[in-house]
Amino acid sequence: MGRIEDVFRERKSPAFMGFTVAGDPCQKTSIRIAKALIAGGTDILELGVPFSDPVADGPTIQRADERALSSGTTTDTIFGIVREIRKESAVPIVFLKYYNTVLHRGIRDFYREAHESGVDGILIADMPVEESEEVTRIAAACDIAPIFLIAPTTTDARIRKIVKQAEGYLYLVAVLGVTGVRKTVSSDASDLLRRVPMHTDLPLALGFGISSPEHAGACAAGGAGTIVK
Amino acid sequence: MEGKTGRFGDYGGQYVPETMMNALQELEAAFLKIHGDKEFNRELFSLQQEFAGRQTPLTFCGNISEELGCKVYLKREDLVHGGSHKLNNMLGQGLLAKHMGKKRLIAETGAGQHGVATAIVGAALGLPVEVYMGEIDTRRQALNVFRMELMGAKVIPVRSGTRTLKDATSEAFRDWVATVLDTYYLIGSVVGPHPYPLMVREFQSVIGREAREEIVRREGRLPDSIVACVGGGSNAIGIFHPFLNDDVELIGIEAGGKGIGTGEHSATLCAGEPGVLHGTLSYLLQDADGQVLPTHSISAGLDYPGVGPEHAMLKDNKRAHYAAVKDADVLEAFSFLSKREGIIPALESAHAVAYVMKNAGRFDTNDIVVINLSGRGDKDVSEVSKMMGCT
Numbered sequence A: 001m002g003r004i005e006d007v008f009r010e011r012k013s014p015a016f017m018g019f020t021v022a023g024d025p026c027q028k029t030s031i032r033i034a035k036a037l038i039a040g041g042t043d044i045l046e047l048g049v050p051f052s053d054p055v056a057d058g059p060t061i062q063r064a065d066e067r068a069l070s071s072g073t074t075t076d077t078i079f080g081i082v083r084e085i086r087k088e089s090a091v092p093i094v095f096l097k098y099y100n101t102v103l104h105r106g107i108r109d110f111y112r113e114a115h116e117s118g119v120d121g122i123l124i125a126d127m128p129v130e131e132s133e134e135v136t137r138i139a140a141a142c143d144i145a146p147i148f149l150i151a152p153t154t155t156d157a158r159i160r161k162i163v164k165q166a167e168g169y170l171y172l173v174a175v176l177g178v179t180g181v182r183k184t185v186s187s188d189a190s191d192l193l194r195r196v197p198m199h200t201d202l203p204l205a206l207g208f209g210i211s212s213p214e215h216a217g218a219c220a221a222g223g224a225g226t227i228v229k
Numbered sequence B: 001m002e003g004k005t006g007r008f009g010d011y012g013g014q015y016v017p018e019t020m021m022n023a024l025q026e027l028e029a030a031f032l033k034i035h036g037d038k039e040f041n042r043e044l045f046s047l048q049q050e051f052a053g054r055q056t057p058l059t060f061c062g063n064i065s066e067e068l069g070c071k072v073y074l075k076r077e078d079l080v081h082g083g084s085h086k087l088n089n090m091l092g093q094g095l096l097a098k099h100m101g102k103k104r105l106i107a108e109t110g111a112g113q114h115g116v117a118t119a120i121v122g123a124a125l126g127l128p129v130e131v132y133m134g135e136i137d138t139r140r141q142a143l144n145v146f147r148m149e150l151m152g153a154k155v156i157p158v159r160s161g162t163r164t165l166k167d168a169t170s171e172a173f174r175d176w177v178a179t180v181l182d183t184y185y186l187i188g189s190v191v192g193p194h195p196y197p198l199m200v201r202e203f204q205s206v207i208g209r210e211a212r213e214e215i216v217r218r219e220g221r222l223p224d225s226i227v228a229c230v231g232g233g234s235n236a237i238g239i240f241h242p243f244l245n246d247d248v249e250l251i252g253i254e255a256g257g258k259g260i261g262t263g264e265h266s267a268t269l270c271a272g273e274p275g276v277l278h279g280t281l282s283y284l285l286q287d288a289d290g291q292v293l294p295t296h297s298i299s300a301g302l303d304y305p306g307v308g309p310e311h312a313m314l315k316d317n318k319r320a321h322y323a324a325v326k327d328a329d330v331l332e333a334f335s336f337l338s339k340r341e342g343i344i345p346a347l348e349s350a351h352a353v354a355y356v357m358k359n360a361g362r363f364d365t366n367d368i369v370v371i372n373l374s375g376r377g378d379k380d381v382s383e384v385s386k387m388m389g390c391t
């Protein structure tokens, strides 16, 4: 977990968080893409763990998941990808994933293996704070930061519940909707950047639909310590 | 009301993206408010009677009773307006959507029966409807696509993944994630996150309440066995639920497809393991890595890798039993009921009929067996005639 905190310690400029789906289009190329993101200056590497039914994702990531799965990507190969990246880099690695592949492997086993391979944080896209007690407890025992989403529809009461469980940073969903390219950054993003800091000192990341350097710039201007995906 | 906390034993829950949580909590509150509300229930009751054609009959089938050696009754949900039990749920949820002030209805559909029921309700309540349907299903249930469009609904073919009900459901989720503020998502079965499994069960339990009253009136006692097909599980839970505390055998029939050994089936409770899909923890057909498996069934309405969480609980605590029948036996039952009783069942419902045919030896002459005839077969005749032509 230390690696994520290091990114934000005494940070003056926004951090950049690059995303790619692990195993897309195959294990070898996926490792090259991840390394290229790191070489290009990503401060935190976000690895999508492919799932057959990614309900929070738009067509771009759906297709990436399909490519990864059809090239034979499994949980084992994904841990392998992480170990391969870790040989060369100390950049924090965060999984973005869905619950069933954790549950099916066994929550404890999944988090232990994730930690051993070098993962720093895990965000489960279909796990709201209400369902997260067991996972959060195991994450803490395995030294993995539980990362949570906060959406434009999240009420202040829910934000208060979420920040109690969350570690590492908070992932603000910049649009009402699924992942994918958008023409503009919605006003929802600035609303979140105004509301969330009232309840927490955790760093704030902004993702979903941040599609260009202009978008990133606009978001960074809107909130201190913003990370942009 | 069990299930009120969102859990059925360990199953159920709300495994959804954060964006949906507020809408689900709002929906739960709205549902709990109308659930015991006299005015709402009066409105629903009058729609059920005047518009949907309830109460549905319990038909004694003399011919097949003689042939199978037990007393067979059919609960005639095929006679509900629209052709299946699906409208029971839609009238309830449609009215709720209206009470909540929602401006647009979306739904997923497999066989198209739920889509048709949604289109009916949208037209009747004056709300626009968009229905997600797997591209393969739009072809094998083309008649229902036309019916939905005729009633003003927009049918959106889903081309991702397996191009059947599972992916139609995922697309409806994605739509709702982006439109939660003004859109109501009508889930068509007892699946999905809380409060859907609870709410849909409550709206479908009218089937079991009517069946119970009628069988006691006619036979002076409760039935020995109740048999229903299980896709997501809404017609089954609807007829099971009012009998849960009675000494009545409850049997749910899943789609055995080409045989469980072949992997080409949708028999979630018979062959799956606990897992999370579309917001709920229940049994799930999945591979060794927790990826959801493609399914197969002759009937689009049963072609789904998940199942309602309450059925998962009833399986584990053995209050209900689940078995699967194969496509070939379903086709036989489809013809059998048509020829002997003059009732053409939906392929989904024919699964329940097939089970009783295949297991007639289990029952004694005086045993009362109630089969939930969840829908009529008109939607299936063109596909079945093709299948019969080539066998």
Ligand SMILES: Cc1ncc(COP(=O)(O)O)c(C=O)c1O
Residues within 6 Å of the ligand: B084, B085, B110, B111, B112, B113, B114, B188, B189, B190, B229, B230, B231, B232, B233, B234, B235, B236, B300, B301, B302, B346, B348, B349, B374, B375, B376
């Ligand atoms: C006639 C009929 N029966 C059964 C089903 C399966 O759904 P459930 O298991 O929720 O009753 C369908 C679904 O489309 C259907 O159309």
